Amino acid sequence: MALGNKTLQDLLGPITKQLDHEAVAESVELPEWEFKAQRVTDGMTHEQLVDKFQEEAEKVRTEVVRCSADGLAAAIAAIVGKGVPETGEACTVIAADDDRFAQCGLYDAIKAQELVTDLTVWDSEQGEECIQAALTATYGITYTTGGIAESATVVQPTSPKCGRAVSLLPLAHIAVVDASAIVPTMFEVMKEYEDKGEKLPSQVCFISGPSATADIELVRVEGVHGPMYVNYVIVE
Amino acid sequence: MAILYNTESTLAERVEACLDDDFKHNAIKNAQEAFYVSRGRLVEEMGDGWQQLRMHAMEVRNHVTENLDYYVKQFAENAEKNGCIMHYAPSGDDALWEVLDVFEKHGAAYAVKSKSMMTEEVGLNEVLEEAGIKITETDCAENILQTAESKPSHIVVPALHFNREAIADIYREKRGYEGSSVPEEITHFLRKILREEFMEAEVGIRGCNFAVAESGSVTLVTNEGNGRMVDTFPKVQIVFVGIDRIVPDLESLDTMMALLPRSAVGAKMTAYFSLDSGPRGEGEADGPEEVHIILMDNGRHELANSEFSDMLRCMRCGACLNICPVYRHITGHGYGSIYPGPMGLVLTPGLVGYDDIDNMVYACSLCGACTEHCPVSIPIHDLVRQHRINIVDQHKNHAIEVPIFKALGLFWSSRPVYLAGMKIGAPVMKVLAHGGNALDASSTWIPVVNSWTSTRDFGVLSETRFRTWFKEHKEQQNNAEGGEQ
Ligand code: SF4
Numbered sequence: 001m002a003l004g005n006k007t008l009q010d011l012l013g014p015i016t017k018q019l020d021h022e023a024v025a026e027s028v029e030l031p032e033w034e035f036k037a038q039r040v041t042d043g044m045t046h047e048q049l050v051d052k053f054q055e056e057a058e059k060v061r062t063e064v065v066r067c068s069a070d071g072l073a074a075a076i077a078a079i080v081g082k083g084v085p086e087t088g089e090a091c092t093v094i095a096a097d098d099d100r101f102a103q104c105g106l107y108d109a110i111k112a113q114e115l116v117t118d119l120t121v122w123d124s125e126q127g128e129e130c131i132q133a134a135l136t137a138t139y140g141i142t143y144t145t146g147g148i149a150e151s152a153t154v155v156q157p158t159s160p161k162c163g164r165a166v167s168l169l170p171l172a173h174i175a176v177v178d179a180s181a182i183v184p185t186m187f188e189v190m191k192e193y194e195d196k197g198e199k200l201p202s203q204v205c206f207i208s209g210p211s212a213t214a215d216i217e218l219v220r221v222e223g224v225h226g227p228m229y230v231n232y233v234i235v236e
Numbered sequence: 237m238a239i240l241y242n243t244e245s246t247l248a249e250r251v252e253a254c255l256d257d258d259f260k261h262n263a264i265k266n267a268q269e270a271f272y273v274s275r276g277r278l279v280e281e282m283g284d285g286w287q288q289l290r291m292h293a294m295e296v297r298n299h300v301t302e303n304l305d306y307y308v309k310q311f312a313e314n315a316e317k318n319g320c321i322m323h324y325a326p327s328g329d330d331a332l333w334e335v336l337d338v339f340e341k342h343g344a345a346y347a348v349k350s351k352s353m354m355t356e357e358v359g360l361n362e363v364l365e366e367a368g369i370k371i372t373e374t375d376c377a378e379n380i381l382q383t384a385e386s387k388p389s390h391i392v393v394p395a396l397h398f399n400r401e402a403i404a405d406i407y408r409e410k411r412g413y414e415g416s417s418v419p420e421e422i423t424h425f426l427r428k429i430l431r432e433e434f435m436e437a438e439v440g441i442r443g444c445n446f447a448v449a450e451s452g453s454v455t456l457v458t459n460e461g462n463g464r465m466v467d468t469f470p471k472v473q474i475v476f477v478g479i480d481r482i483v484p485d486l487e488s489l490d491t492m493m494a495l496l497p498r499s500a501v502g503a504k505m506t507a508y509f510s511l512d513s514g515p516r517g518e519g520e521a522d523g524p525e526e527v528h529i530i531l532m533d534n535g536r537h538e539l540a541n542s543e544f545s546d547m548l549r550c551m552r553c554g555a556c557l558n559i560c561p562v563y564r565h566i567t568g569h570g571y572g573s574i575y576p577g578p579m580g581l582v583l584t585p586g587l588v589g590y591d592d593i594d595n596m597v598y599a600c601s602l603c604g605a606c607t608e609h610c611p612v613s614i615p616i617h618d619l620v621r622q623h624r625i626n627i628v629d630q631h632k633n634h635a636i637e638v639p640i641f642k643a644l645g646l647f648w649s650s651r652p653v654y655l656a657g658m659k660i661g662a663p664v665m666k667v668l669a670h671g672g673n674a675l676d677a678s679s680t681w682i683p684v685v686n687s688w689t690s691t692r693d694f695g696v697l698s699e700t701r702f703r704t705w706f707k708e709h710k711e712q713q714n715n716a717e718g719g720e721q
Contacts, residue, residue: 004333037288127521151505160519211461216419226461
């Protein structure tokens with residue numbers, strides 16, 4: 001057969017034949033699954049889930065602070081106010097464009113920090129400039145849509161107001177998560193997307209701690225391509 | 237690289253070379269132990285839940301295999317609805333053709349790639365390089381291998397066979413590195429040099445751990461974040477998806493992700509797991525503007541509805557490598573396949589047939605540890621035995637086969653006996669493998685192309701359409717093989 005330019009039919013034909021199917025089925029019902037796995041988070045109260053989230057986060061070298069909605073700006077300002085992690089030098093910040101950040105006065109609180117020399121708020125119209133700012137930023141701040149207790153994972157969709165670069169390029173990522181949005185496992189997150197039935201965001205990134213590798217002699221090194229430091233801020 | 241490599245040496249020669257490499261042994265042993273211990277801890281913590289997860293994953297994957305044509309179609313249609321451009325590749329060569337087509341359309345000459353076994357399988361890097369396209373591997377280990385011009389020795393941590401000094405030297409020589417051999421310093425050097433490449437590249441190439449039929453999404457599991465970089469900056473993205481990567485719905489991703497990182501690296505989750513559904517959305521300022529999905533079969537459908545159909549459940553976690561006593565001794569390079577270890581013994585002949593694999597399927601003591609640890613309960617050692625039975629049936633060599641089976645227990649039990657066995661056993665076993673010296677098609681292709689293209693450069697490329705070039709390329713290959721295919 002000639003190379004390339006194959007159709008879906010060319011791909012499906014041999015599969016259908018191998019399966020002894022007459023044709024590709026019009027529809028296939030999912031069977032009733034026989035097995036359902038118990039999970040360590042089964043039976044936990046919501047409070048216990050939040051504790052579990054924190055406990056697991058600390059295991060993957062992620063610092064966790066808890067605050068009230070009113071205290072959010074101060075909690076984040078306290079982190080960026082320390083400057084570059086470990087060295088304490090002056091730092092720059094990029095943050096998602098989020099109404100909740102604006103309302104709690106976060107942007108002003110950051111600008112007021114002595115060690116913060118620049119704050120960029122993500123603006124898709126100025127995409128290139130924002131990416132450049134993120135490349136050299138010390139901190140990237142995002143408001144995630146949820147947390148997973150079992151693995152201390154935060155759920156970060158891409159949107160016009162929060163580009164992928166914000167949680168990826170800076171040296172440190174500060175991820176804000178509402179305590180009320182912390183669920184036991186990934187199942188609940190997926191189920192919610194499924195129930196909504198809408199097209200998924202172009203990307204939903206599940207983040208669990210800092211970027212890491214063990215590729216050289218199995219020595220764990222943090223900060224490979226993504227952030228070297230991660231902070232979770234739980235809003236209660 | 238194609239599935240088989242080093243086909244000019246026999247299995248026995250490769251194994252002997254590997255047995256003499258103490259560093260490699262220790263590295264593999266340490267990796268096996270590290271992953272094994274942390275995996276064990278997590279499995280224990282889950283109690284009965286672990287076995288239940290395995291059983292559930294098995295029923296989900298089996299359901300997909302039984303209805304594979306339906307789910308491939310559903311995934312393809314939904315991915316298209318998400319705005320992805322679909323390319324269908326019954327064979328590896330079809331996949332290469334489609335990739336070249338994308339580069340040609342964009343006049344692109346520079347790509348970054350995050351680790352993908354499927355691209356290794358089709359020898360993508362070699363073809364792109366021959367076509368004058370620069371392609372940078374961005375996973376730390378893969379970048380080390382690419383810079384050192386070496387081959388992976390483990391499917392999860394592929395550069396295990398280099399120590400820190402060697403790695404520092406590689407970068408000193410090739411990339412002007414001036415730092416020490418401390419892993420942290422080398423890694424941060426990589427962060428710096430690779431960032432520039434991510435920003436500059438026109439095309440990002442990546443694999444896919446699980447593809448979701450219901451939502452048309454592809455997913456990527458990484459720890460380093462290079463997958464995210466590939467997924468964020470190049471304007472054009474090419475995603476390799478095997479037809480055996482499909483799960484029916486989003487909910488089943490939870491089951492797969494509860495099993496995969498625990499089995500692969502002994503972690504509850506990797507740092508990043510991304511679920512991608514189409515190109516960047518309206519008003520978004522990063523992410524690919526164009527997503528091309530190469531949906532590839534390359535021999536996989538033949539496993540369905542066969543005695544090897546269980547293998548279609550494999551999630552490439554590497555747990556079977558981490559537990560295998562034979563892998564520990566002969567290390568990844570002994571097998572001569574990009575798919576080494578227990579999973580490789582089943583998958584390699586499943587994809588390429590028996591003719592060119594030498595005695596590979598005998599590199600197993602049938603101890604069954606792999607089967608016990610496989611997160612999707614593939615009866616790996618039974619399938620290895622099945623391959624042996626098929627080989628014997630094909631070549632009717634029962635008389636030789638039987639004593640070899642009997643000797644196996646002793647054969648693997650100690651290193652000296654094992655060494656001796658390998659030396660004595662090889663000529664005997666050779667009889668079992670028909671045409672053991674025949675070279676794999678794609679490996680002859682590469683040297684032929686190398687000499688043929690030594691005069692090529694970027695300038696020449698622009699004058700020849702990729703398609704024409706690729707056609708000639710394949711003709712050269714066929715001529716070199718005596719015009720078959
Ligand atoms: S055969 Fe099982 S254990 Fe081995 S890589 Fe595949 S899924 Fe993992």
